[in-house]
Amino acid sequence: MNTNGSAASLGTSADDRIQNERATIDALDDQIIESIKRRALISRKIQQVRAEEGGPRLVLSREMSVLEHYRTGLGPVGTDVAARILDLCRGALHAAFEVPAQPAPAAEGERRGT
Numbered sequence: 001m002n003t004n005g006s007a008a009s010l011g012t013s014a015d016d017r018i019q020n021e022r023a024t025i026d027a028l029d030d031q032i033i034e035s036i037k038r039r040a041l042i043s044r045k046i047q048q049v050r051a052e053e054g055g056p057r058l059v060l061s062r063e064m065s066v067l068e069h070y071r072t073g074l075g076p077v078g079t080d081v082a083a084r085i086l087d088l089c090r091g092a093l094h095a096a097f098e099v100p101a102q103p104a105p106a107a108e109g110e111r112r113g114t
């Protein structure tokens with residue numbers, strides 16, 4: 001098995017083409033990752049503004065139109081993609097990237113050593 005995932009050895013030009021295309025894929029993946037992070041930050045700002053005004057953090061009707069947007073763009077699988085992205089924007093991404101790992105505060109009895 002070579003680095004291109006093929007047991008047969010490919011010609012140099014095929015190898016080069018694959019490496020070039022993979023560089024493009026990696027660059028596109030970087031853009032997708034950055035876009036998801038940026039989306040999550042903006043989504044969180046909107047959720048915070050609404051919460052500060054006493055509203056709900058999440059709005060189902062808006063989420064339905066986001067799902068529909070992805071379904072229109074990507075077909076049925078777009079709904080799954082959108083669902084995962086919405087999930088990340090509800091907090092999973094912030095939890096993974098921004099909340100420093102801290103030990104849970106000690107319970108009352110533990111602090112007193114009782």
Ligand SMILES: C=C(O[C@@H]1C=C(C(=O)O)C=C[C@H]1O)C(=O)O
Nearest residue numbers: 043046047058059062063066089
């Ligand atoms: C960002 C918003 O708030 C929440 C997050 C959404 C999102 O990440 O797209 C959509 C609806 C809301 O549940 C919004 O209302 O636009």
